[in-house]
Amino acid sequence: MRPQGSHREQRRLRRSWFGWVIVAGLILSACAQDYPQSALDPAGPIARQQDNLWNLVFVIAIVVFVLVQGAIIYALFRFRERKDDDGQIPKQVAGNTKLEILWTAIPALILVGVAIPTVQTIFELAGRPDGDPLEVRVVGKQYFWEFEYTGDEGQGVITATELHIPTDRPVYLTMESRSAVVTDTGAGAEGEARNGVIHSFWVPRLAGKQDVVAGHVRELTIQADEPGRYPGACAEFCGLSHARMRFYVEAQEPAEFEDWLADQAEPAVADFDTELAAEGERLVSSDTIGQQCIACHAIDGYDTEGEQVANQRIGPNLTHFASRETFAGGFLPINEENVQAWLDNPQALKPGAQMPRLGLTPDQIDAITAYLLSLE
Numbered sequence: 001m002r003p004q005g006s007h008r009e010q011r012r013l014r015r016s017w018f019g020w021v022i023v024a025g026l027i028l029s030a031c032a033q034d035y036p037q038s039a040l041d042p043a044g045p046i047a048r049q050q051d052n053l054w055n056l057v058f059v060i061a062i063v064v065f066v067l068v069q070g071a072i073i074y075a076l077f078r079f080r081e082r083k084d085d086d087g088q089i090p091k092q093v094a095g096n097t098k099l100e101i102l103w104t105a106i107p108a109l110i111l112v113g114v115a116i117p118t119v120q121t122i123f124e125l126a127g128r129p130d131g132d133p134l135e136v137r138v139v140g141k142q143y144f145w146e147f148e149y150t151g152d153e154g155q156g157v158i159t160a161t162e163l164h165i166p167t168d169r170p171v172y173l174t175m176e177s178r179s180a181v182v183t184d185t186g187a188g189a190e191g192e193a194r195n196g197v198i199h200s201f202w203v204p205r206l207a208g209k210q211d212v213v214a215g216h217v218r219e220l221t222i223q224a225d226e227p228g229r230y231p232g233a234c235a236e237f238c239g240l241s242h243a244r245m246r247f248y249v250e251a252q253e254p255a256e257f258e259d260w261l262a263d264q265a266e267p268a269v270a271d272f273d274t275e276l277a278a279e280g281e282r283l284v285s286s287d288t289i290g291q292q293c294i295a296c297h298a299i300d301g302y303d304t305e306g307e308q309v310a311n312q313r314i315g316p317n318l319t320h321f322a323s324r325e326t327f328a329g330g331f332l333p334i335n336e337e338n339v340q341a342w343l344d345n346p347q348a349l350k351p352g353a354q355m356p357r358l359g360l361t362p363d364q365i366d367a368i369t370a371y372l373l374s375l376e
C-alpha cells in the first residue's frame with residue numbers, strides 16, 4: 001500500500017502540478033491558428049524580405065546558443081568535483097593569447113556577417129519604391145492615424161483609421177506627426193510639426209515598424225499579396241490613449257480598390273431614409289452644435305473657408321464615416337450603441353482624445369448618430 005504523504009508533501013505536489021499547468025498553457029498558447037499581427041507570418045514582399053533577414057539572424061543565434069551552452073554543459077560535467085579530488089583546487093589558467101584572439105575574432109566575424117545583409121536590406125527598402133507606387137500621406141495624431149491619398153489618382157481623399165490599398169502594388173507612405181493646438185477662440189489649428197509626439201506605425205504582416213517623429217517626414221513602403229484586413233497598431237507610447245491608436249490596412253483587388261477610391265472622392269450623400277438622420281444633418285450643419293463639429297471635423301460637402309479648413313483636420317474626416325468598420329482609433333466597431341456612447345462622452349471611452357464632452361441631449365445624440373451612420 002502507498003504510504004500516506006504528509007500535508008506538506010501534498011501541498012508541494014499540488015504546487016508542482018500548478019507550475020506544470022502554467023508551463024503547458026504557455027507552450028500551447030503558441031499553437032494558435034491565427035496570427036493577425038505576427039511579423040513572422042509575412043503577407044507581402046517587403047515583410048517577407050525582412051522576415052528572411054530575421055530567419056538568417058535567428059539561425060546564426062541558434063548555432064551560437066547551442067555551441068556556447070554545449071561548451072558550458074560539457075565543462076560542468078567534465079570538470080565537476082569528484083570524490084577522489086581530496087579538495088584540491090584545479091590548475092588555474094589565465095591569459096591564453098591564442099584563445100583570446102579567437103574568441104574576439106569569431107564574434108566580430110559573426111557581427112560582420114549579420115551586418116552585411118542587414119545594411120543591404122535597409123538600403124533596398126529605403127526611399128520611394130520602383131514602379132508605380134500608390135502614394136499616401138500618413139499623419140499620426142493623438143490618437144488616430146489619418147490617411148491622405150496624395151497621388152493624382154487619389155483626388156485628395158482623406159480618411160482615418162482604415163487604410164485601403166490595392167494588392168500587388170507597393171504603397172509608398174510618407175509619414176508625419178501632428179497634434180492639435182487650441183487657440184484663443186477655442187478652435188484648434190492643425191499643429192505645427194514640433195507639437196507632435198512620437199508615434200510608431202506598424203502593420204506587422206506588411207512591413208516593419210517605422211517611428212513617426214515630429215518635424216521629420218519618414219517613409220515606409222508596404223505591400224500585400226492577398227486581399228484581407230491587416231491589423232496595425234501605434235507601437236510607441238504617445239500618451240494616455242496610446243493603446244487605443246490602432247488601425248487596419250484593408251487590401252483589395254485593384255479594381256475593387258479603384259471603385260472604393262472613386263466612391264470616397266464623392267461628397268457625403270445627403271438624402272436620408274429617416275427623419276432622424278435628416279435632423280442629425282441639420283444639427284451638424286447648424287450654427288450652434290454644428291460649429292463645434294465642423295470646428296475639428298471635415299465632412300466634404302459642408303466645407304467652410306480658409307483657416308477653418310485647416311482646423312478641420314484636427315479630428316478624423318467624417319465624409320464617409322459609415323463606410324468604415326471601426327472608429328475612435330480602431331478600437332470601437334461602428335454601430336449605433338458605440339457612436340451614441342462616444343457622442344455622449346468621448347473622454348470616458350478614450351481618455352486624452354481631442355474631442356471634448358459636448359453636453360449633447362439624448363435626442364441630439366440619437367439624431368447625430370443616425371446622420372453619421374448614413375454617411376456611407
Ligand code: CUA
Nearest residue numbers: 199234238242
Ligand atoms: Cu500613437 Cu502610441
